[in-house]
Amino acid sequence: MDTIIQLRNVSFAYETEEEKNLAVQGVDLDVRRGEFLAVVGHNGSGKSTLAKLFNAILLPTEGHVLVEGMDTSDEEKVYEIRRRVGMVFQNPDNQIVATIVEDDVAFGPENLGVPPAEIRARVDEALRAVGMYEYRLYEPHKLSGGQKQRVAVAGIIAMRTDCVIFDESTAMIDPKGRREVLETVRKLNRELGITVVFITHFMEEAALADRVVVMDSGTIAAEGTPAQIFADTALLQRTGLELPPAAQLARTLREHGVELPDETLTPEQCADALFRAAQKAGVV
Amino acid sequence: MAVLEVRNLSHCYGAKTQMQVFAVKNVSLRVEAGELLGVIGHTGSGKSTLIQHFNGLLTPTSGEVLLDGENIFKDKATTHAARFRVGMCFQYPEYQLFEETVYKDISFGPRNMKLSDDEIDRRVRKAAQFVGLPDALLEKSPFDLSGGEKRRAAIAGVMAMEPEILVLDEPTAGLDPRGRDTILRLVEHYRTETGSTVILVSHSMEDIARMATKALVMNRGEAALYGTVDEVFSQGDKLVSMGLDVPAVTRIFLSLHDRGVPVRTDVYTNEQAAAEFRRLLGKEARA
Numbered sequence: 001m002d003t004i005i006q007l008r009n010v011s012f013a014y015e016t017e018e019e020k021n022l023a024v025q026g027v028d029l030d031v032r033r034g035e036f037l038a039v040v041g042h043n044g045s046g047k048s049t050l051a052k053l054f055n056a057i058l059l060p061t062e063g064h065v066l067v068e069g070m071d072t073s074d075e076e077k078v079y080e081i082r083r084r085v086g087m088v089f090q091n092p093d094n095q096i097v098a099t100i101v102e103d104d105v106a107f108g109p110e111n112l113g114v115p116p117a118e119i120r121a122r123v124d125e126a127l128r129a130v131g132m133y134e135y136r137l138y139e140p141h142k143l144s145g146g147q148k149q150r151v152a153v154a155g156i157i158a159m160r161t162d163c164v165i166f167d168e169s170t171a172m173i174d175p176k177g178r179r180e181v182l183e184t185v186r187k188l189n190r191e192l193g194i195t196v197v198f199i200t201h202f203m204e205e206a207a208l209a210d211r212v213v214v215m216d217s218g219t220i221a222a223e224g225t226p227a228q229i230f231a232d233t234a235l236l237q238r239t240g241l242e243l244p245p246a247a248q249l250a251r252t253l254r255e256h257g258v259e260l261p262d263e264t265l266t267p268e269q270c271a272d273a274l275f276r277a278a279q280k281a282g283v284v
Numbered sequence: 285m286a287v288l289e290v291r292n293l294s295h296c297y298g299a300k301t302q303m304q305v306f307a308v309k310n311v312s313l314r315v316e317a318g319e320l321l322g323v324i325g326h327t328g329s330g331k332s333t334l335i336q337h338f339n340g341l342l343t344p345t346s347g348e349v350l351l352d353g354e355n356i357f358k359d360k361a362t363t364h365a366a367r368f369r370v371g372m373c374f375q376y377p378e379y380q381l382f383e384e385t386v387y388k389d390i391s392f393g394p395r396n397m398k399l400s401d402d403e404i405d406r407r408v409r410k411a412a413q414f415v416g417l418p419d420a421l422l423e424k425s426p427f428d429l430s431g432g433e434k435r436r437a438a439i440a441g442v443m444a445m446e447p448e449i450l451v452l453d454e455p456t457a458g459l460d461p462r463g464r465d466t467i468l469r470l471v472e473h474y475r476t477e478t479g480s481t482v483i484l485v486s487h488s489m490e491d492i493a494r495m496a497t498k499a500l501v502m503n504r505g506e507a508a509l510y511g512t513v514d515e516v517f518s519q520g521d522k523l524v525s526m527g528l529d530v531p532a533v534t535r536i537f538l539s540l541h542d543r544g545v546p547v548r549t550d551v552y553t554n555e556q557a558a559a560e561f562r563r564l565l566g567k568e569a570r571a
Contacts, residue, residue, distance in 0.1 A: 042462050043430065175487050176529065240460065278565070
């Protein structure tokens with residue numbers, strides 16, 4: 001499969017005067033074009049450092065990060081790399097630069113030197129894609145956290161980015177906002193083919209990904225489909241993770257003798273599985 | 285007697301201007317000593333405005349707040365005393381750490397209460413113990429702690445005032461699963477050890493379902509639902525209609541019910557759900 005980002009034996013150390021703290025150690029990872037990749041791991045596992053290595057916010061102290069073949073250590077390529085791989089941060093208030101929503105979305109393409117007529121078209125298209133077109137003339141501070149994050153996403157896709165990294169972008173917003181952001185991300189992934197790397201503490205979000213990478217002590221502890229990862233109880237225990245709520249319910253039901261398929265990770269899958277179990281028992 | 289009573293409290297921002305909005309409308313509640321009240325509501329529902337009245341940070345436009353039967357807005361001294369009787373821990377409290385050492389930071393509250401040095405020391409060490417910060421960390425700079433430790437140090441600073449009521453606004457926001465679990469467990473331990481009343485504001489219905497004795501649901505400034513956790517969570521459809529995130533279990537059972545499966549929809553824990561599904565399949569006898 002086509003690879004968009006390649007990490008080859010990547011290490012990164014935060015250095016202070018007294019100590020050297022290795023946050024990422026010898027990581028090899030390919031991000032595949034068009035996939036929805038979730039990265040999970042407890043606080044301090046190295047996942048946010050990893051995120052910042054993807055588009056040259058941080059440069060590896062060892063090894064190489066290649067974005068469509070371009071090395072992030074090559075200073076001349078940084079612009080090109082950032083144009084292809086964008087990032088949405090954790091705090092919705094830290095990444096809005098303009099006083100009107102549509103100006104904020106236009107900021108990226110303006111800096112790329114896109115002609116004004118084309119900017120207009122891209123901004124409208126991007127705001128429609130994230131469901132914020134009606135809010136284009138709003139002042140950003142009047143929006144909810146989830147809406148602000150969607151504006152940030154629009155700002156990135158207006159640059160025609162191929163890949164978006166979400167660095168715990170749902171951590172500081174309420175459940176409703178979280179659902180809005182997640183739905184938007186899934187839609188962009190499915191409909192526009194944008195590659196998504198989604199770093200999160202919420203296991204129910206990771207359950208929706210094509211692939212999950214588990215970080216622990218700066219290394220990749222495991223990699224696989226959500227079904228594979230969440231079936232490995234010892235791994236979850238060891239890396240300080242938990243099952244998504246729907247999978248917790250499935251586990252309790254199995255303990256009570258209800259037979260359910262392995263892939264019961266999301267509320268939809270769980271409801272479907274229970275519906276079929278009820279049908280099989282002839283109670284529906 | 286109720287340790288905290290709120291009577292017909294309303295709070296209006298921009299009163300007597302054309303912009304006036306009621307952030308809190310006619311809310312009444314009674315919290316008994318030792319209870320854990322969970323407060324739920326989405327952003328802008330008025331829950332933060334409401335809790336800021338409990339220790340007199342905000343003055344109500346109308347209505348009363350009573351601590352042990354006494355109106356805290358009776359006079360200035362009573363309002364001032366309420367600051368110490370109701371300990372308030374805001375969202376992301378680690379941003380408010382500021383002292384040179386963790387010890388000094390935790391002692392800030394008790395020092396303001398003009399307690400003796402011995403008493404301050406006792407309280408700081410006890411609070412640190414409650415939140416699981418070892419003595420060795422107390423002499424460190426708060427900025428050298430990990431994210432989870434900073435959060436716990438900030439909570440200890442409020443606990444060290446030994447308030448009758450501890451109010452925690454989203455204490456687990458932004459933490460990983462293990463960090464969330466640690467905070468919730470220490471809050472529960474603190475409550476059972478000290479017999480204090482705890483008010484927990486949370487977006488996580490799962491957490492409220494697991495820990496609270498009573499739940500208050502705020503919606504558009506009003507107390508939309510208020511009662512035992514059972515009474516509130518059994519009304520999943522109402523919670524959904526207010527745009528709230530019901531526990532995944534409730535959502536799954538609501539969806540089954542919609543599809544014609546004759547299940548109850550008032551379940552909100554895994555155990556209840558399992559029992560209800562077994563009843564449906566006619567498996568009760570196998571327990």
